[in-house]
Amino acid sequence: MNILEAVLFITAVISVIALGIWKSRSEELKSKHAASDYFLAGRGLSWWLVGFSLIAANISTEQFVGMSGGAADRQGLAIASWEWIASITLVIVAFWFLPKFLRTGIYTIPEFLEYRFDTVARLAMSIPAVLTLVFVNTSTVIFSGAKFVSEYYADVPIINNLTAMCWAIAILAALYVFIGGLKACAWTDLIWGSALVIGGAIVMFMAFNYLGEKPAEELILTKVANSEATVQQIEQAGSLERFMLLNDGVDGEAEAVVGKNAAGGKLHMVRPSDDPDIPWTALLIGMWIPNFFYWGLNQFIVQRTLGSKSLAEGQRGIVFAAFLKLIIPFVVVIPGIMAFNLFSDDLRSTADGANTKIIASASTDALFKVDEDYVSLNPEKALEIYTTNLTASGAKLEDLDTGLDSMEMANRINNAAAEVKAANPDLVIAGTLKGYDYDAAFPVLVRNLIKPMPWISWFVLAALCGAVISSLASMLNSASTLATMDLYAKFTGEKDQAKLVAVGRTLVIVFVLLAASFAPKLDAFRSIFAYIQEFQGFISPGILAVFVFGFFSPKTPRYFGVVGIVTSVVVYGALLLFASEIAFLNRMAITVGIVLLTGLTLTILKPLDKPVEMPVNEEMDLKTSPFAKAAGVGVVILTISLYIVFW
Numbered sequence: 001m002n003i004l005e006a007v008l009f010i011t012a013v014i015s016v017i018a019l020g021i022w023k024s025r026s027e028e029l030k031s032k033h034a035a036s037d038y039f040l041a042g043r044g045l046s047w048w049l050v051g052f053s054l055i056a057a058n059i060s061t062e063q064f065v066g067m068s069g070g071a072a073d074r075q076g077l078a079i080a081s082w083e084w085i086a087s088i089t090l091v092i093v094a095f096w097f098l099p100k101f102l103r104t105g106i107y108t109i110p111e112f113l114e115y116r117f118d119t120v121a122r123l124a125m126s127i128p129a130v131l132t133l134v135f136v137n138t139s140t141v142i143f144s145g146a147k148f149v150s151e152y153y154a155d156v157p158i159i160n161n162l163t164a165m166c167w168a169i170a171i172l173a174a175l176y177v178f179i180g181g182l183k184a185c186a187w188t189d190l191i192w193g194s195a196l197v198i199g200g201a202i203v204m205f206m207a208f209n210y211l212g213e214k215p216a217e218e219l220i221l222t223k224v225a226n227s228e229a230t231v232q233q234i235e236q237a238g239s240l241e242r243f244m245l246l247n248d249g250v251d252g253e254a255e256a257v258v259g260k261n262a263a264g265g266k267l268h269m270v271r272p273s274d275d276p277d278i279p280w281t282a283l284l285i286g287m288w289i290p291n292f293f294y295w296g297l298n299q300f301i302v303q304r305t306l307g308s309k310s311l312a313e314g315q316r317g318i319v320f321a322a323f324l325k326l327i328i329p330f331v332v333v334i335p336g337i338m339a340f341n342l343f344s345d346d347l348r349s350t351a352d353g354a355n356t357k358i359i360a361s362a363s364t365d366a367l368f369k370v371d372e373d374y375v376s377l378n379p380e381k382a383l384e385i386y387t388t389n390l391t392a393s394g395a396k397l398e399d400l401d402t403g404l405d406s407m408e409m410a411n412r413i414n415n416a417a418a419e420v421k422a423a424n425p426d427l428v429i430a431g432t433l434k435g436y437d438y439d440a441a442f443p444v445l446v447r448n449l450i451k452p453m454p455w456i457s458w459f460v461l462a463a464l465c466g467a468v469i470s471s472l473a474s475m476l477n478s479a480s481t482l483a484t485m486d487l488y489a490k491f492t493g494e495k496d497q498a499k500l501v502a503v504g505r506t507l508v509i510v511f512v513l514l515a516a517s518f519a520p521k522l523d524a525f526r527s528i529f530a531y532i533q534e535f536q537g538f539i540s541p542g543i544l545a546v547f548v549f550g551f552f553s554p555k556t557p558r559y560f561g562v563v564g565i566v567t568s569v570v571v572y573g574a575l576l577l578f579a580s581e582i583a584f585l586n587r588m589a590i591t592v593g594i595v596l597l598t599g600l601t602l603t604i605l606k607p608l609d610k611p612v613e614m615p616v617n618e619e620m621d622l623k624t625s626p627f628a629k630a631a632g633v634g635v636v637i638l639t640i641s642l643y644i645v646f647w
Contacts (some may be wrong), residue, residue, distance in 0.1 A: 373435025542568020
């Protein structure tokens, strides 16, 4: 470790955390408004704090590791849809969702469900929300942050240990949110949000610079299969043109196709309808569901908007965040694509190391799963695994087909393993062997390009570490808010504000211990980002559908709140079990459609006698911001333009 880098890095992290704690000193945590001060920053956040806090809370190593990893793999630029569609989603949230939330004066999103539907609906959302925050969101951020640090310092004992780093990051973030609450989070987010964009831009600039210097004969090996670029063309091209030649072709001829990584062009937002990750059909409905859920109904995100000092301030902050979301793919996704062009050997080496550990710890007759990259890079070993899995499934060896392409071979191997697992539930599959560790894409970029330059590396490292701390602190604050206000206060009837804050702080400690214990186990998943989105598929369609009726249908029966959420879990689970070949975003679209149809049917057959009347927070300024409206229209136009350019 470079001493200069370490000193600057530690100083930066401590200074920003100290700033947040200092700024939160005005919180009166034993007063009659203690809970509002701790959980909602006293409802006094300005637009610039709201905007940067939304970005810093959202853009953590989950994106830098998970999203850049997806970009390095076959998805390429298409994964940026999560960011660009979010921009339009945020604009809608600012003018359709936020006014309704601030008008009621709620602490938590599930609280709105109780006012509109009933207590059971509130609990049906709160309990899964807490579990999701702790075991999905929080544990994922801890894992991805620890993965980045351990990859960056791969040659430093203890720091290169994934589990040790999971606990170190968890303890630091828990201490931070325990002391400062949401207000401390918001002020540190102001710094980390800015640093994240700047740090990502530095990495992107360095990657393009190195791309222009790397020998063309090495780069050609990472060219997508349907690009007609030649070594000579790459040799004569500048950095940006090289990037286009490798990933989009000479004249854009490299179209997106279904297949393993590098089978088709990577600079297209629209992918084939049978794409397993982001088919173009998902852009119509499926992708909007998790986006609306995440940005409009997710306590962890919405909590900072509930802390706005007025509706206008909240709207300006959300639209500002929407604009920043348009920039994120250029500093996260584009570098991820280049990571494969520049350092595919490193990604393979990292995967080989993980594969070796999995194989060494397995028995001689163990079953494995594989990805298509592993099959193409290790055909003999893949055939051996195919034979073992096929034999264990009860199939005859004459059924062994050795003339398969890598994707079909991987599917056969994994299906055989799944059949054996289904027949023997107690069987543990040894693990999934990978050809490349795509989640290491961003850490590898930083390690190779930034680490040798301590005057720059400390800033990038601090920005990424800050992203982990800010996201984790925000998640812990939100989880404790939900558990305190929706569960503890609801069941005990406790109204003492100071006691509620004490309970919230205690729950921060409990939740971080649980998340840190679970986080290292995420290393078994192929994609962090896919793990998060798949889990959300069970609950987000139903919650979104329920809120649609809660917002716009005052006569829908109160019991639809819990009916809609339960229906979502059942329908999505059935689709996952019996129609797993359907892309998960399309499964979400089908689920939300069925829940909406259920709500419409109940509203027609059993409407309420009189519309539900919602409470009104008379202290909140609910005037809409004209400037935010105009800026929101501009963001929508820019988003559509980006899709046209990268169609």
